[in-house]
Amino acid sequence: MGKINFVKMHGLGNDFILIDCLNQELTEPSQFAIKYCNRRFGIGADQLLLLYPSKIADFKMRIFNADGSEVEMCGNGIRCFAKYIWDRKLTDKEILEVETLAGIIKPRKIGELVQVDMGEPEFSPSKIPVDIEGEKAFDLILEISGWHARINCISMGNPHAVIFLDEEPKYFAVTKYGPLIENHPIFPKKTNVEFAYVKNSHEITMRVWERGAGETLACGTGACATAVAAMVKGLTEKKVTVHLLGGDLLIEWAEDGHIYMTGPAEEVFEGTVKVPQIG
Structure with missing residues (x-):
């Protein structure tokens, strides 16, 4: 001992x-x-x-x-x-x-x-990894327990599936859909799952289901992946505040192509x- x-x-x-x-x-x-x-x-x-x-x-x-x-x-x-x-x-x-x-x-x-x-964020499906063809894994429709989830896949050194909701995720069934998406066979190494709502061009609210840990109060790589997905889709500017259950992170996609997270x-x-x- x-x-x-x-x-x-x-x-x-x-x-x-x-x-x-x-x-x-x-x-x-x-x-x-x-x-x-x-x-x-x-x-x-x-x-x-x-x-x-x-x-x-x-x-x-x-x-x-x-x-x-x-x-x-x-x-x-x-x-x-x-x-x-x-x-x-x-x-x-x-x-x-x-x-x-x-x-x-x-x-x-x-x-x-x-x-x-x-x-830099990684968009190549083979490197995320996610089992689909193409250069980018955005706007994929997965049927999850009767719900058609539209996911956007990014790697920030680890895999993420970002889902944008039409309303704040406060009451969303994260604990129901999170593990089902995490363990979906399309993700050979499983995935983290972000449920996000774009409040305006500078703010995003997010809840996260972390691979191997369940729902957590915050996820830094998840906040980065969510911000990047929003930026690529033209939903926000290149510098946003991500509001998580545990507090806020400032995420910036700088001119050098790198993502900077401050918290x-x-x-x-x-x-x-x-x-x-x-x-």
Whole structure:
């Protein structure tokens, strides 16, 4: 029996267990995520974030969902990850390079907020991935339990299916349709699902069903994907505020083709757990 130190953090209520693996080793992170992300029997979190050294960047981030699956990227997670690094003075850089399964992501300190260069959106169906032909997977009609959902698929390092509604998503049956779309066979790696309403050319309201985690209070990559879909369809300008259940994110599609996400990150508490196997 050994001890693992952790920090509980959140970005707009999308919450994380962050473990610094620079000086401690966590074995079987998938099983750890399943056990300790549980809100009744564990610490409680949407995802587990692991901090490692990197040979190609300043640091490396691994991300595990509450169901134990490892994922490519997490927008709210990387803001928390960056805040942890800056708060512990692990570097004096104000722009970090973080290795992820989605490539090198670059968070930047903007006062009390964190801005993240999320890179360029990917529209190619084979790279999202979504099993259809063509150059773009927009305005696809999926029949889901009798509802004909019009989806727009984008990758922000991880797959997203964005659905624009005719009204605010406050009362929409996210927990009914979210898992059905997430697990639809058209998505070989499953997908995150966004239910969005365009309020005006500068504001979007959104709820999200996250792959492997269920409905969360916020999703950074989901906010980016939703904003991009709205911009491509001519529904908004290139700089929008996305209102999520946990708060707001500012999303900008800049002239360099990259998506920039700005929002908060908060540390909640530190703790220690006993685990049966550590390195």
